[in-house]
Amino acid sequence: MEAIVTSLRILALPLTLAAGLSLAPARPVPASPPQIRAVPYDTLEARLGGRITFDTLPRRAEPGFLFDAPLRIGRAWIGEHFAGQILTKRRDRNGIGFDGPPETPPRPPLTIRPGPPGASLSVAYHRGFGSNALFPLGPEGFPALQSRGEGAVAVLFDQAQSAVGLRVHTAYPDPLGAVSSGRGGLELFFYTRQGTLLAHLHLRLDQGLNELGFQRAGNRRDIAGVLILNTDPGGVAIDDILHDIALLLG
Template sequence: MWRSLVLSCLPVSALACGAPICRVAPDTLELAQIITFDDLPSGWDPGHRVDDLLRLPGASFAERFAGQTLGAEGDHDTVSGPALAPLTLLPGAPGQTLSVVRLYSSNILNGYGPAGYPWTHGQGEGAIAVLFDEDQPALSFQVLGGEDGAATVQFLRRDGSVIHVARVGGLGPVSLGFRRADDLPDIAGFVITNTDPQGLAIDNLRFGPPPKLG
């Protein structure tokens, strides 16, 4: 399913954006922690099915947050609205949450849409929600797959309120970086959905500013 996995990025000045959260070049961010998914059980397409919360050091993963509205646009999940406080992850229906797919020598994480596991037209079409253990001022992750489609990334605070909704179009394999205005550390989590014909997966989530010395 996942083809032409060549990474790219679009440098965007955080100062020129003017939004609460700006898209920036990932290599401009100093981020100390990375989640690669490589130590998880996995399999070739359709991957290792995950129906519950996926908890990893520093962050957890599911479909959406409690209080949000789940819908569908064709084969793709839609997630809208603020969440309940405190921000709490929810898995989807059985077979409609996540899977961990082995791709060459690494693992990637994808969401399953309404068609459900193991159907190809469900793989990569589902929402992926991420909840950090600690609030963040910046983050980055890789998007894999993509056939010139679009993704929406909704960023939320710990109280469930929406900080910003970023829309990214023309997607192929790409590395995305995001930075909070004034480096305010209040990004508790985010949800990524997409309308790409091929669907999307994520890998190499980076977060956590380096520790201050002295």
């Protein structure tokens, strides 16, 4: 077998040279610049005029208020996913269920959709934030403790954005005083109004408060929606979503 391989190598060499091809190592292709890059949250906080919070609702301890329909807050819609998307389901090694990445793309134009009844969104007072916060509900559904913060959340802006920020809180002592061990990750999918995927980011979360900011390459205003997933063992809560309203006000 070795003789056959050697013979093939010898025969291939004249063919390569005859074709005028170089034997020099290929030059690496430069990586494309990122379409979305991370920026400091406080930079966006000082620049952007819009902030989505959940404090128009009364303070209610977990599990809080259940919402089976999308929420209209300020100049944005909040739901579980976008029309056309089918979310996968996944479990970690401890058996905790999470909403997973979509197996189908969104249908244009981008339209917000709720999750299944009892497994979409809830809002409750969050002691880590010191205010109401959004809990995306996982497959276990409301009011299960293992469902709080394990789901998907989609945000659809009225006006296309060039930058978006949000605050994400990971595990903290639950109402029974327990704290989950380990840390998880965050996935963000950024879309245009026509459903084109601009970027799919994977982030490692710190325990406690995470302040995140994202800027479009070239400061282009074409971020219409964001889908947010996580794999944090204790689930996440979301608050203070930053966006720009300058064009709408003008």
